[in-house]
Amino acid sequence: MFDCKKCIDKCKANCCFLHVFPIIWWEKNKKHARNVTELHTLDDAKLVLTKEMRCAFFDKGMMGCAVYQDRPETCSKFGLIDQLPCPWQDKDGKLRTDKETKNILAQADEMFKKMRGEIREKGKQYTIGESENR
Numbered sequence: 001m002f003d004c005k006k007c008i009d010k011c012k013a014n015c016c017f018l019h020v021f022p023i024i025w026w027e028k029n030k031k032h033a034r035n036v037t038e039l040h041t042l043d044d045a046k047l048v049l050t051k052e053m054r055c056a057f058f059d060k061g062m063m064g065c066a067v068y069q070d071r072p073e074t075c076s077k078f079g080l081i082d083q084l085p086c087p088w089q090d091k092d093g094k095l096r097t098d099k100e101t102k103n104i105l106a107q108a109d110e111m112f113k114k115m116r117g118e119i120r121e122k123g124k125q126y127t128i129g130e131s132e133n134r
């Protein structure tokens with residue numbers, strides 16, 4: 001069975017690189033965001049970037065999510081659906097080979113690069129206000 005905690009020491013929360021949040025969710029949780037360096041708005045979503053490209057809600061101290069109980073739906077599906085594969089274990093909890101891990105990490109990197117490029121191109125950039133720059 002898939003168990004996220006099984007390899008948390010190894011993965012260092014490798015999936016916590018989410019950058020796009022529904023606006024309603026963002027407005028509710030933005031007070032918990034940290035180190036935001038760039039913010040773009042589309043019709044119903046926010047692109048939120050940090051210098052390290054980690055998710056703005058990732059808490060380095062506890063190596064986990066600062067809003068875990070209210071995390072976006074995407075995050076709760078990580079590792080459990082084909083579109084969001086965990087690099088370290090498959091849906092049944094079987095640990096992946098080094099080669100599989102490397103491939104998934106490379107694919108994710110590529111996907112994020114593409115997504116950031118597209119949203120930056122289409123999105124409207126906002127100046128980061130005090131309340132959003134934590």
Ligand code: SF4
Pocket residue numbers: 003004005007008011012013014015016078079086087088089
């Ligand atoms: S889903 Fe995978 S990458 Fe994400 S924290 Fe769990 S074990 Fe790590």
Ligand code: SF4
Pocket residue numbers: 015016017018055056057058059064065066067068071072075
């Ligand atoms: S919202 Fe939380 S669970 Fe989702 S990517 Fe960010 S830190 Fe990880």
